[in-house]
Amino acid sequence: MSATRYSATTGLVHEEPLLFEQAHEQHEAMALPGCAAEEAPSPLASFLRQKPAGIPGLSEPEVVRHFVRLSQWNHGIETGFYPLGSCTMKYNPRVHEQIARMPGFAQAHPDQPEDSVQGLLSLLFELQQALGEITGLPHVTLTPAAGAHGELVGIMMIRAWHDARGDDCRRTVLVPDSAHGTNPASASLAGMRTVELKSGPDGQIDLTELKSRLDDRVAALMLTNPNTTGRFESQIAEICDLVHQAGGLVYGDGANLNAIVGKARPGDMGIDCLHINVHKTFATPHGGGGPGAGPVAVNEALAPFLPVPRIERQGEQYRIVRSCPQSIGPVFGSIGQVGVLLRALAYIRAFGRDHLHRIAEDAVLNANYILHRLKDAYHVPFPGLCKHECLLTDKFQNRHGVKTLDLAKRLIDLGFHPMTIYFPLIVHGAMLIEPTETESRRTIDAFCDAMLEIARACEKGEVQPMLDAPTKPFRRRLDETRAARKPVLVWPERANGSSADRS
Amino acid sequence: MRFLPHTEEDRRSMLETIGMTHVDELFADIPERFLLKPGTLELPEAASEAAILRHFGRAASANLHAGQMRCFLGAGTYHHFVPAAVDHVISRGEFLTAYTPYQPEISQGTLQALFEFQTMIARLLDMDVANASMYDAATSVAEAALMARRVTRRDRVLMAESLNPRYRAVTENYLARNGGHICIQPADAFDERDPIPSLARAIDDQTACVIVQYPDFFGRIHALAPLRAACDEHGALLVVAFSDATAFGLIEPPGHFGADIACGSGQALGIPMSFGGPHIGLFACRQRFVRQMPGRVCGMTEDAEGRRGFVLTLSTREQHIRREKATSNICSNQGLMCTAIACHLSLLGDAGIREVAMRSAAALQKLIEQLPPAITPAPGAHYNETVLRFPDGKLRDAFIRAAREAAIFAGIPLETLTDRQTHAADLLVATTEIISAEDIDDYAAVLHRTLEPRK
Numbered sequence: 001m002s003a004t005r006y007s008a009t010t011g012l013v014h015e016e017p018l019l020f021e022q023a024h025e026q027h028e029a030m031a032l033p034g035c036a037a038e039e040a041p042s043p044l045a046s047f048l049r050q051k052p053a054g055i056p057g058l059s060e061p062e063v064v065r066h067f068v069r070l071s072q073w074n075h076g077i078e079t080g081f082y083p084l085g086s087c088t089m090k091y092n093p094r095v096h097e098q099i100a101r102m103p104g105f106a107q108a109h110p111d112q113p114e115d116s117v118q119g120l121l122s123l124l125f126e127l128q129q130a131l132g133e134i135t136g137l138p139h140v141t142l143t144p145a146a147g148a149h150g151e152l153v154g155i156m157m158i159r160a161w162h163d164a165r166g167d168d169c170r171r172t173v174l175v176p177d178s179a180h181g182t183n184p185a186s187a188s189l190a191g192m193r194t195v196e197l198k199s200g201p202d203g204q205i206d207l208t209e210l211k212s213r214l215d216d217r218v219a220a221l222m223l224t225n226p227n228t229t230g231r232f233e234s235q236i237a238e239i240c241d242l243v244h245q246a247g248g249l250v251y252g253d254g255a256n257l258n259a260i261v262g263k264a265r266p267g268d269m270g271i272d273c274l275h276i277n278v279h280k281t282f283a284t285p286h287g288g289g290g291p292g293a294g295p296v297a298v299n300e301a302l303a304p305f306l307p308v309p310r311i312e313r314q315g316e317q318y319r320i321v322r323s324c325p326q327s328i329g330p331v332f333g334s335i336g337q338v339g340v341l342l343r344a345l346a347y348i349r350a351f352g353r354d355h356l357h358r359i360a361e362d363a364v365l366n367a368n369y370i371l372h373r374l375k376d377a378y379h380v381p382f383p384g385l386c387k388h389e390c391l392l393t394d395k396f397q398n399r400h401g402v403k404t405l406d407l408a409k410r411l412i413d414l415g416f417h418p419m420t421i422y423f424p425l426i427v428h429g430a431m432l433i434e435p436t437e438t439e440s441r442r443t444i445d446a447f448c449d450a451m452l453e454i455a456r457a458c459e460k461g462e463v464q465p466m467l468d469a470p471t472k473p474f475r476r477r478l479d480e481t482r483a484a485r486k487p488v489l490v491w492p493e494r495a496n497g498s499s500a501d502r503s
Numbered sequence: 504m505r506f507l508p509h510t511e512e513d514r515r516s517m518l519e520t521i522g523m524t525h526v527d528e529l530f531a532d533i534p535e536r537f538l539l540k541p542g543t544l545e546l547p548e549a550a551s552e553a554a555i556l557r558h559f560g561r562a563a564s565a566n567l568h569a570g571q572m573r574c575f576l577g578a579g580t581y582h583h584f585v586p587a588a589v590d591h592v593i594s595r596g597e598f599l600t601a602y603t604p605y606q607p608e609i610s611q612g613t614l615q616a617l618f619e620f621q622t623m624i625a626r627l628l629d630m631d632v633a634n635a636s637m638y639d640a641a642t643s644v645a646e647a648a649l650m651a652r653r654v655t656r657r658d659r660v661l662m663a664e665s666l667n668p669r670y671r672a673v674t675e676n677y678l679a680r681n682g683g684h685i686c687i688q689p690a691d692a693f694d695e696r697d698p699i700p701s702l703a704r705a706i707d708d709q710t711a712c713v714i715v716q717y718p719d720f721f722g723r724i725h726a727l728a729p730l731r732a733a734c735d736e737h738g739a740l741l742v743v744a745f746s747d748a749t750a751f752g753l754i755e756p757p758g759h760f761g762a763d764i765a766c767g768s769g770q771a772l773g774i775p776m777s778f779g780g781p782h783i784g785l786f787a788c789r790q791r792f793v794r795q796m797p798g799r800v801c802g803m804t805e806d807a808e809g810r811r812g813f814v815l816t817l818s819t820r821e822q823h824i825r826r827e828k829a830t831s832n833i834c835s836n837q838g839l840m841c842t843a844i845a846c847h848l849s850l851l852g853d854a855g856i857r858e859v860a861m862r863s864a865a866a867l868q869k870l871i872e873q874l875p876p877a878i879t880p881a882p883g884a885h886y887n888e889t890v891l892r893f894p895d896g897k898l899r900d901a902f903i904r905a906a907r908e909a910a911i912f913a914g915i916p917l918e919t920l921t922d923r924q925t926h927a928a929d930l931l932v933a934t935t936e937i938i939s940a941e942d943i944d945d946y947a948a949v950l951h952r953t954l955e956p957r958k
Contacts, residue, residue, distance in 0.1 A: 019619050019849050029854035033584065034936035035943070037865035040753055043884035044864060047724050047754040049857075053626040057852010064588050067616070067846050071597035074612035078596030084605075091506055092600050095552050100777070101590070103570040104563030110779030111576050111915045112567065113907070119565030120778055133545050145638035145780070146835035148822070156680065175827075185822035185832035189649075191680030194827045232532040262544065263530055264537045279835065283506075287593075288613035289603040289635070289799065289838025291781035329676045333579060333641030333669045333768075334779025346559065352549030355504050357541045362507055362514075364529045369517045385532050408606070418606055423823070440508035441517065473608040476807035480607075483804035483816040487793060489632045490622040491803075 009069075013474055016069040020491045023056030030057075054494050073474070074288070075417045081443050085389040085420035085432025086180065086228060088258045088280030093350070096284065096343035105342060110334045114320055121318035124338070125311050127295075127345040134348070134356070135254070135274050136267025137297035141306045143336040147255055150275025150294030151186035151222070156328045157298065157305040158220045158249045158273060159190060164305075164326065167247065170219035174248075176205055178229060178424040183222045183253060192219060199426050203229040203382040203391075205239055214246035224253040225266070226387035228424040230367065230432065232259070240270025249273065249302075257281045258436065259364055259387035262357030273298045281359075282344035283438075293337040293344065307331045362437035363388040366444055370433055373448040377455035381427045388436070394429035400458045402466045404429040407454055409469035409477065414450040504549070569776065573911045573942040577888045577933025578720075578920055579640060579667055579746045580779065581771045583859065584937055585847065589773050592846045593839050603799075603838070607814045608806075613838065614813035617801035620841040623848045627751050627856070628765040629758025630787035634798040635815075636837040637784030640768035644670040644714060644744050645677035646786065646797040646831055647766045651712030651740040653795050653830065658683025659709045663702050665690035665719035666744055668921050674714070683711075692721035692881040692890040692917075692929070699725045703733035712740040712764075717757065718750055721881055722867075722888030722933070727760035740764060747771045747933075748785065750886045752856030753864060757787075764788045771935075773847025774840055783840035794820060797831030859936050863887035866934035866943060873947035877954050888933040890917060896927040902953040903930070909949050911942070 007015035040048060058066070075082070082089035100106065108117050124142055132138040144150035155173060162170040173187040176197045184194040195213055200206035205223065221243045226232045233239060240250045252266045252274035258281045260266075266274045278284050279292035286292070298306065304326040312319050320335065351359060364387050371380065371390035379395035394404040408418035408431070420432040435444055457465065470476065509517075518524060530538060550558065574582040593599060597612060604610030604617075617635045624633035637643035648660045660678060662671055664687050675685055688705050690698045699715075706713050713734065718724045727743065734741045743757035745767035751757075757765035770782040788796055794817065802816035822829040851859065867887050871880045879892040891914065893899035899916065906913035917929035934943075 016615070018615065019845070020622065026852045026854050029858045030586070030851055032855075032858055032862055032936045034862040034938055035865040035869055035940055037861050037868075040861060041864050041868035044724070044754060044886070047726070047884060049751065049753060049755050049759075051629075052853040053623075053629070053751070053756070053856065055623050055626055055848050055851070055853050055856060057855055058849055060586070060588055060850060063846060063849050064592065066849070067592040067598075067842070068595065070612040070615055071592070071595040072612065073610075073615070074597035074601045075606070075609040076597045076600035078600045082602065084602055087602055089600075089602055093506065093552075095555060097594060097599075098556070099559045101775075102560065102563035103568050104566040105568075106775040106777050107568035107570045107582070108566055108778040109569060109574060109576040109582065109776050109912065110580050111578055111919075112572075112574075112912055116567040116907075117778065119562035122565075123559065123562050130546055145642070146833070148832045148834045149638060149642075152832060156676075159680065180834075181821075181823035181826045181829070182832050182834050184827035185825070185829040188827045188829075189677070189681075189832050191682075234532050234534065236537075237534060260533070262541070263539060264533050265539065268537050277835075285599045285839070286602045286835075287837075287839025288598055288601040288610070288616075288842065290835040291638075291837045291839060292835040330641075330669065330672045331676060332780075333639045333667075333673060334782070337780040338778040339775075339781050342559065346555050349547060349550045349555050349558065350506070350552070351504065353542055353544045353546040354549040356544060356546065357539070358504060358507060361526050361529065362509060365509075365514060365517055365526065368521050368529060372521045385529065387532075409608070412606065412609055417609065438506050438508065441513045470608050473611075475608050475611060475810060475812045478607045478806050478812045478814045479804045480814050480816065483802040483814045484819070487632075487800070487816055488803040489618075489793070489800050489816075490625045491618070 014069055016066065018491055019056055019066060020493065022058060026057035080417060081439060081447055082417045083419045083433045083435055083447065085434040086255055087420065088434060088436055090283050090436035091438035092283050092285040096346050099346055100339040100342055118318055121311055123342060123345055125313055125318055127341055128311060130348050131276055131295055131297055134261060135297040136265030137274055137299050139303035139306060140295055140297045142295045142341055143307055143332050144275065144294040144296055145332055145337055146290060146292040147275055147277040147294040148182035148186055150296045151182055152189050153307055153331050154251050154273045154275055154296050155187050155190040155192060155220065157302050158251060160305040160328050161302055162219055170217055172217045173219055174213055174221045176223060178203065178227055178426045179222060179224060180253060180255060203231060203426065204233055207235065207238065210239065210242060214242060216247060218246060218248040220249045220251045222251040222253060224256055226256045226259045229382050229391045230386040230389040231382055232387055236269045255280060256388060259360055261360050263360045267299060273302055278340060278344035283347040284340045284343040291337050291340050293340040309335050359437050366435040366439060370435060370444060370448055374451055377452055389432055389434035392431045393427050397458045400461060400463050402458050402463050404431055406466040406469065410454050410466045411450060412470040413472045416447055416450055571910060573938065575914050575932050575934065576912050578915050578931055579669065579768055580776050581747050581933060581935050582776060582937055583749065583771050583935045585773050585775060586850055588850060589843050589846045593843045598839060598842050604815060607812060611812060614801050616842045616845050618803060618813050620845040621801060623845060624785055625787055627748060627756065628787045629756040630765050631790040632793055633785065633787040634796055634800045636841050637786050637798055638837060639782050639784045640746065641670045641673035643766040643784030643786050645674040647742045647764045648674050648678055648712060648714060650764065650795050650797060651742060652683065654740060654792055655711045655738065657709055657711040659686065659711055661686045661688060661705055661710050661713040663688050663690050663715045665698065665721060666714055666716045667720045667746060670744060693892065695882050697725055699727060699729050703729040706733040706737050706739050708737050710737055710739040712742045714742040714744055716744040718886045721890050722885040723881065724754060724884040724886060731761040747887060749856065749859050749863060753860035754886060769844050772844045774843055781837060781840060783837040795830060798833050798836055862936035863934055866938040870934060870943050870946060873943060875951050875954050887935065891930045891932055893928045898953065899928050899930055902950055905953050906949045909945055911946055
């Protein structure tokens, strides 16, 4: 048995052993309700587990302290600025947590009778309507579990639309080289072949390149607007027209919807199908990697192909429709990430028609303000107006032997979560900064000051702090190569000291 | 607007810094014809927090839920007890409002919790490794099938009909656009014969994997050894799916039967039902397949000073590096649910998990013992779920209605899940440790009352 370790918190810095290292004999199990039993039911006799799993059971005070101490090693939006480009890390209203935990939602079973969940269905229906209105694409599925899942669903629908027209040779999806990695991965999963579109020198879609790739095998163009350089594709109408004339459809990656929410609608621009990352635009918490939700909004043409189940209103009743003739079918085990979706609706309701556009206005103002303050100290690959995020590179700092990773790690020592780094792939040493609408001017100025301080230090040749960074957290840079070369994904030691290897 | 910190003066002076006088200039790159007039979207008016709480509160109270009803519903979602500490831990802003841990030095909390989660899941399922979650059980099974096709470079996927129809449908849907073929081996809840040998015989040299649910969709438990043998003979992978992972506190886990991949739902391990989501898909496999695994994984490493730390690893499998050649398109997963499960399982420990399972199984056994003779339970060994066959569909539906009057959600009409009219008199019933002896007495009493007029 591993020695039980305790680590005190000194000056709010602490170590915290793994749960498995804290394991001790479990003197009594948690008291539980229900039907106590001395023995397992006899039909199970020949199936009984012979060797316990080896999951340490600790008392509640120990468990709570363990996880709270772990939590204190995390940066979160509630603890500080989180300017990750393309991730839209905005404040997550606390009332959303109360809502999702209301027993009428949290304790509803997905297969309880439809007439016993009318309240919940009415809200989900309301969300469908709202997302349809906001995107200008009136038909919405709430089911996709995340943005990438939404992409898969969207491409499946586009494929089905072509097939239904007898145009079943269209299996190519055009994806700009600036796109999120999920775009080509989702297209592949939908059985499509991706062709990469090279961006123009301004980081925008190059119409000549687009035209040269359009043929009778192209099912769709997947595009992100504003794109991942943070700039709006102003030729969006021409792009959509070209794709439509060639018989294809336009898929919109809604990851950057925060830039235009309430200001303009993808559907009006000619986009046929769009997923919405509600964990970005509509402030549902990221949870350290999820859960998110990726509803997909489509126009009339694609509506018949929406996945099932669907939520429909029939008179005063809300119905869950589980089968539709042209549907692409089910893509998830339930109707969706309901708890996440309710939070998104609450955010939309808080802003309402009066204020929704102010999300985009402040988000875009903040990004342009940062761009303006940093544009002399950092290389700006694509100058001009940006939308909700701005793109810089490490070109100037490279001269001093400092690269994007070092700059990012130095930001940690200065009290900020780094921006998105090395994305998009079309510029060398990318730094993509997205402040969102929920940051104060004071925070944004402090971030800009920190960035300028880093740039000045580089100019003065004081680069060692960058190369050593981070030094403030309780861990320095972690060896990712070692982790990948010989992966250790589970704790190898058992409570009895033996190793758990089983090959 | 309470979420927007700027004053009008902030906005004015920030615009001035940029060299602008009006906010509209920030949107000059959007063609004018696409710009909306503020306030013209057909949405409700802005609502105060109090008004929002009232709106959602009213909707919530219009629903029935497992806090008021005795819940005998299963089919992949189970009403197990979740201690308050679990919800407290995942409500911590540092867990709740963090992003994917791409900057490990300031994300060790999430990363260590993921590592603990992966370890616990691997141990519970008796598998070598587990990933840091999939969206849900259905997509987890679909990803298992895709992975088996990559590993074996074969196309044929064999599934038992006793796999949850929703997992099956999503898996068929995921596979349908990538060639290959799918075979469904018939299985029925009331067939007395062991379905495993015939499933094993259906494995051939073209088979990438066989997917079997254990306990199966009808709640039955079968020894899977013949499948392992047939998979070895034909070079196929054994994929074991599951719905209620608490089962493995009591019965042998997928690894015991030599599963190559174990995948299913983790909802039963500390996640509220939430009308179907967010839940979590668990995914575990053998060490040697780890580079073909979908989804994120957390690994142990050291920092520049040799201290233990954790990072996301094996990312060359993933979409942000491999793009169209990635093992999966998954990016956001169910991260927070991993922390919830790690917390829940450590509160239970081996003894608690076994106790949850014992009580869940005992409740079903007690229910079966109290059934009137006119009701036939499915034969064979069951954990906490089974199918009850009524004399006819009308009686079954009358019972469901009567039970609801007595604050009982009695079960799920089986044909609504399987789409088979032969199931129109069948009821899928599940129990957990929340179901008390009194709940079962009440259930049985309503059942007897419903059947009485037949005497």
